[in-house]
Every structure is written in C-alpha cells, then in structure tokens.
Amino acid sequence: MRHRWDIFCKVIDNFGDAGVCWRLARQLATDFHQEVRLWIDDLATLSCFTPELNCKDLVQTVQNVKICSWQQLQMEFACADIVIEAFACDLPDIYIAAMLESDQHPLWINLEYLSAEPWVADYHLLPSPHPRLPLTKFFFFPGFTKGTGGLLREKALMEQKNEFDEAVRQTFMKQLGLYEKEPGSLWISLFCYADAPVAQLLQVLFESVQPILLIVPAGKVADRILEILKDAPIFGTRLIASKHLSVQIIPFLEQTEYDRLLWCCDINFVRGEDSFVRAQWAAKLFVWNIYPQQEQAHFRKLDAFLELYTDRMTIPMAAAIRDMWNCWNSRCAFNAGTWMNFLAFRESLMLHNESWVNQLMKQEDLATNLVQFVENRL
Structure with missing residues (x-):
C-alpha cells in the first residue's frame, strides 16, 4: 500500500546522518513506490553527494523524493502517515502540534544508530509513550542479526x-x-x-x-x-x-x-x-x-x-x-x-x-x- 512518509534529519557535524536518510528515502520511493519527504536542516551537506540538489530551493524533488528544508515548517503543511525521527533528532514542536491535530495520529518511528551490541534486539520495536501527549513512538534499531531492523540494501x-x-x-x-x-x-x-x-x-x-x-x-x-x-x-x-x-x-x-x-x-x-x-x-x-x-x-x-x-x-x-x-x-x-x-x-x-x-x-x-x-x- 502506498503511504506518505516524512523523514526528519538533523546534520550534526558529518555526512553520515544525511547519507543514511537519503539512501533510505530513495529506497522507499524507488523500491516500494512510497511518497517520501525528506526534511533536512542542512541542504549544503546533502548536496555534497547529491549533485542534482539546488541549495537555494527550500522545496524540490530529486530522484522521486521531495526534499524540504526545515525552514519550510513555518509554512502550511500536512502530516504524513509515517514520521521517522532519524537518530533522535527531536521533531520540531510545530510538527508535533500538527500530529496531534491530525484525524489519525501518524505512526511515529525513532530510527536509531546502527550497533552490533547484544541489547539492540531487546529494544527493537519497543513503544515509548510520550510523557505528556497522547502519542507513542517506536524504536527501530538497524542491526546485523535476527531480531533487529537490518541494514540498508536496495533490492537491485x-x-x-x-x-x-x-x-x-x-x-x-x-x-x-x-x-x-x-x-x-x-x-x-x-x-x-x-x-x-x-x-x-x-x-x-x-x-x-x-x-x-x-x-x-x-x-x-x-x-x-x-x-x-x-x-x-x-x-x-x-x-x-x-x-x-x-x-x-x-x-x-x-x-x-x-x-x-x-x-x-x-x-x-x-x-x-x-x-x-x-x-x-x-x-x-x-x-x-x-x-x-x-x-x-x-x-x-x-x-x-x-x-x-x-x-x-x-x-x-x-x-x-x-x-x-x-x-x-x-x-x-x-x-x-x-x-x-x-x-x-x-x-x-x-x-x-x-x-x-x-x-x-x-x-x-x-x-x-x-x-x-x-x-x-x-
């Protein structure tokens, strides 16, 4: 089934966060024909390995993924069906407020960093209710073993x-x-x-x-x-x-x-x-x-x-x-x-x-x- 996905990425000081989110967004759009928006706070970093990207455009579509600068969250937008908070980047308050106002709350996923530590499988897919709001996020842990979220690997x-x-x-x-x-x-x-x-x-x-x-x-x-x-x-x-x-x-x-x-x-x-x-x-x-x-x-x-x-x-x-x-x-x-x-x-x-x-x-x-x-x- 085709769903709308929002992936949020905050670039800290290197390429990894943006690289993982971009690969994931492209695969969801290409291999699974999902409707994907990638919200990123640093277009310049993403452009280093995405030459089609124009850093001056706050909203643009590249390889079937809509790329949006976080600045655009000040404009009118609609929540997606699935919201991925990559690497505990913390969703903007304005987006969380929109999630609460949605007729059906989006499925909220916290995509964690990759680790081979044994405890990862125990925490993969665990729900985490919001301490104040009627929202729940689910932890999703990539990994190398059964019981984890696996590794990024395109079908082809x-x-x-x-x-x-x-x-x-x-x-x-x-x-x-x-x-x-x-x-x-x-x-x-x-x-x-x-x-x-x-x-x-x-x-x-x-x-x-x-x-x-x-x-x-x-x-x-x-x-x-x-x-x-x-x-x-x-x-x-x-x-x-x-x-x-x-x-x-x-x-x-x-x-x-x-x-x-x-x-x-x-x-x-x-x-x-x-x-x-x-x-x-x-x-x-x-x-x-x-x-x-x-x-x-x-x-x-x-x-x-x-x-x-x-x-x-x-x-x-x-x-x-x-x-x-x-x-x-x-x-x-x-x-x-x-x-x-x-x-x-x-x-x-x-x-x-x-x-x-x-x-x-x-x-x-x-x-x-x-x-x-x-x-x-x-």
Missing part, C-alpha cells in the same frame, strides 16, 4: 554489483580520471575522520615494495594529505609520494558512484555508518573508523561488531583484524607490523567477507523491515 544492489564487469569498471575509472590498474598493485580508498592516524598510514605505505594507489575524496583529510605531501611531484592527476606509492584526490562522489569505487578497490578505509555498511556489501577488505563518542562509548560498539565479524575467523586472523582496527581508531600506535599482518590475511579475508555478506543477506533489509512494520501497524 547485488545484481548491480554482479554486473559491474571489467568493461563497466574501465568506463567508471576513466570518468574518475583513474588509470588502468597495474598488475600486482593495490588500490586503497581512504574515507576517515580528521583524527585518524593518516600520517602514520602514509609513512607505512611510503615504505611499501608493492605499487599502491591511495584514492582520497576531496575534503579535510585530502587537504591534510596534500599538506603532508606538499613537496611531492605531480604526474598527471597523481601525487607521487615514493617509488611505489601514489595518491589521487578525487571529487566527493554521489552515493551510487561511491559504491562503485568500493567495488574497484582492494581495501576500503571507511567511517561512520553509511560507508561502513556499503564496504560490507562490497565484500572487499575494509577498515572502520568509528565516530568518536563521549566517555569512549564508541569502543563498545567497535568491540561488539568485531565480536560478530570475527566469530568464524581463525584466532590469528581475528587478532590481525582487531589490531588493525584498534590502531586505526587510536587505541594503540599504528605501525608497519600491524599493516603487514593485516595484509597477510588478504586472501582469507576476501573469502570471509563473501561468507559474511551471505550471512547478512539472510535477513531482510532495513527499508523492507520498516515497510512491513508499517503495514502491520496501520
């Missing part, structure tokens, strides 16, 4: 990945200004937070005897790398950092193009939530830079995911992954030994990641679970 994603053959790959690489991959070389995509040990990574890669191309999207980290390598020679669109290491800065990509970049690379450094999930669907080696939280709460999330992800690995391989990820998240010093030990398990990790994807595919995706929940409630 795996088919598109399988169709990404060498000819399509070559065309895509040319569009990004990437040369043909050298035999035996290693392609690495780098998307991380500014406090990641980037200088240490560059030093380790600088000493590599294997040809390496480090691909970095434009932004703060790219600027930092350019400063570190300010004296490096430039060949075409690449910085040549050493005999075997070159660095290429590329434009910040639209989400579908970013997925393809992950498919092209041998190792993907990712961050936050959106790129973290996409790296798993890519089934290549990946290293997660988790978003830092107060009182180091993010380390509990990191450990919980590693517990799941490494469960079927050999003890040495699991130890190599844990060391690599912990060092990349500044729990210990990042060095060449950690990197080489990680690379030593490359072939085994590729097989493990294929198995991991197959395991994740056994559960429904996040959008499907949301639609099913709504159909059962309305």
